[in-house]
Amino acid sequence: MLSNFFIEEHIKNALKEDIGFGDITTENLADEDAVLSGSLDTREDGVLCGIKVFEAVFKILSPDVKIKFYFKDGDKIKKGDKIADISGSARAILMGERVALNYIQRMSGIATETNKYQTAIGDLPAKIVDTRKTTPNFRAFEKYSVKTGGGALHRFNLSDCAMIKDNHIKFAGSITNAVRKLRENISHAHKIEVECDTIEQVKEAVQVGADIIMLDNMPCEMMKEACNIINKKAIVEASGNVRLNTVREIAECGVDIISSSAIVAKAPTLDLGLDM
Numbered sequence: 001m002l003s004n005f006f007i008e009e010h011i012k013n014a015l016k017e018d019i020g021f022g023d024i025t026t027e028n029l030a031d032e033d034a035v036l037s038g039s040l041d042t043r044e045d046g047v048l049c050g051i052k053v054f055e056a057v058f059k060i061l062s063p064d065v066k067i068k069f070y071f072k073d074g075d076k077i078k079k080g081d082k083i084a085d086i087s088g089s090a091r092a093i094l095m096g097e098r099v100a101l102n103y104i105q106r107m108s109g110i111a112t113e114t115n116k117y118q119t120a121i122g123d124l125p126a127k128i129v130d131t132r133k134t135t136p137n138f139r140a141f142e143k144y145s146v147k148t149g150g151g152a153l154h155r156f157n158l159s160d161c162a163m164i165k166d167n168h169i170k171f172a173g174s175i176t177n178a179v180r181k182l183r184e185n186i187s188h189a190h191k192i193e194v195e196c197d198t199i200e201q202v203k204e205a206v207q208v209g210a211d212i213i214m215l216d217n218m219p220c221e222m223m224k225e226a227c228n229i230i231n232k233k234a235i236v237e238a239s240g241n242v243r244l245n246t247v248r249e250i251a252e253c254g255v256d257i258i259s260s261s262a263i264v265a266k267a268p269t270l271d272l273g274l275d276m
Contacts (some may be wrong), residue, residue, distance in 0.1 A: 002144050007056050010137075015060065016100050018231050026094040036090035038276035040083040040104075046270040047115045048075050048083065049148040050107035052140070056160060058101035062092035074111070083272065099273050105269040106138075107145040111266035115150030117247050117260065126251035126258050127152040131239075133261035142264050154259055161188055161212075163193045179208040193237070202226045206233055212257075216240050220253050227254035 030036075040054070058065040062229055065088035071077055086093060117128040128151045133144050143153050155161040164178045172178035175194055182192055186260050193212035194205040199222065205213045206229060213230055214224050218242030230236055235257065238250050242260035 002052065002140060004056075006140060007053055008060065009209055010141075011057050011060055011099070011103075012054070013068075014207055015057070015096070018155075019095055020055075023091075023095045023220075025166035026091055030090040030094065032091065034090040035088060035091050036093050036276055037054045037087035038087070038093070038274055039085050041273050041275055042077045042079060042081050042083060043271040043273055044079050046077055046108055046112035047149050048108055049073050049111035049145045050104035051084070052083075053107065054100045054104040056085070057096045057103065058088070058092055061096045062086050062089040064207050065092050067189065070222070074098075074150075076115075086274070093274075093276075101272060101274060103141070105272050107141055107148075108270035108272065110142055111149035111270045114146045114151040114263045116244055117242075117263055118150040120244055120247050121251045121258070122248065124251040127236075127256055128247065128263060129237075129257050130264055131259050131261045132157070133265050135264075146263060149263075151241045151263060152257070154257075161191050161193055163195070163214075164210075165195045166197070166216075169195075169201075176208045179205075179210055188267070197224070199225060199229070202229055206230055208254045210234050212237055214239050214259075215255065220249055223250070223253040 051069050051073055055067050058067065065086065067084050067086045069084045071083055077083065114128060121128060130146045130151065131154055132141060143156065147153060162182050164175065168178055169175055172181065179192055191211035193214055194210040195214045195216050196202045196205055197216050202213060214236040214237040215226050218226065223238060227236055236255045236259040238255040238260055239259045242250060242258055242262065247258060
């Protein structure tokens with residue numbers, strides 16, 4: 001969940017960026033006591049995400065703004081649905097409109113894209129997860145959106161899990177050297193993941209006791225062979241060239257996790273509008 005103090009701090013910075021020294025249009029058109037009402041509507045189908053953030057934008061500008069939501073995060077919405085009614089200070093609503101929409105459109109777009117991938121996986125046990133290819137300083141919101149869309153979460157940052165990638169392997173000399181050195185130094189609470197490009201690397205990662213083995217850019221036949229070798233001794237993650245039209249085939253290989261940057265980095269915003 002997104003904590004209130006984190007949301008408020010982030011929104012305040014977004015409002016500072018957008019309003020600057022003042023909204024010269026709104027403040028010269030609307031008196032301080034002017035009121036306005038409107039509705040948040042969707043112009044396309046999708047999965048709703050970010051209502052708490054949307055509301056917080058206006059509450060920061062004026063605690064008197066009232067919003068009544070007809071859907072909650074995670075709900076599927078259809079083109080033409082009214083998401084919420086809003087009323088209150090005209091200045092607050094007009095000044096906060098763009099920032100509020102930027103949050104909820106982006107978050108709903110990610111939730112919608114994630115849901116498409118998880119739906120494509122269907123009844124198979126694999127879960128679609130995100131990566132660290134996120135927007136700087138917006139990661140918490142994007143990860144919340146992935147979760148809301150039905151996906152699962154990868155590590156939040158570099159301190160969550162030790163992930164040995166190709167450059168780490170080159171630096172350490174081998175997967176075995178890298179895993180053993182990490183075991184000696186990291187907390188018992190941290191897992192170790194190893195990125196593997198070949199079957200030989202998979203065998204080495206299993207032998208040295210990696211907790212998670214990532215099959216990087218492997219064709220499906222190789223992934224099936226790797227899953228048989230791993231044989232539940234580690235969590236198996238597939239990564240690389242994951243697309244909506246390939247994710248089901250990848251899941252059928254027997255992997256546990258499918259990571260994709262596309263559910264965040266390539267997710268379009270969901271078309272929502274605030275109509276006064």
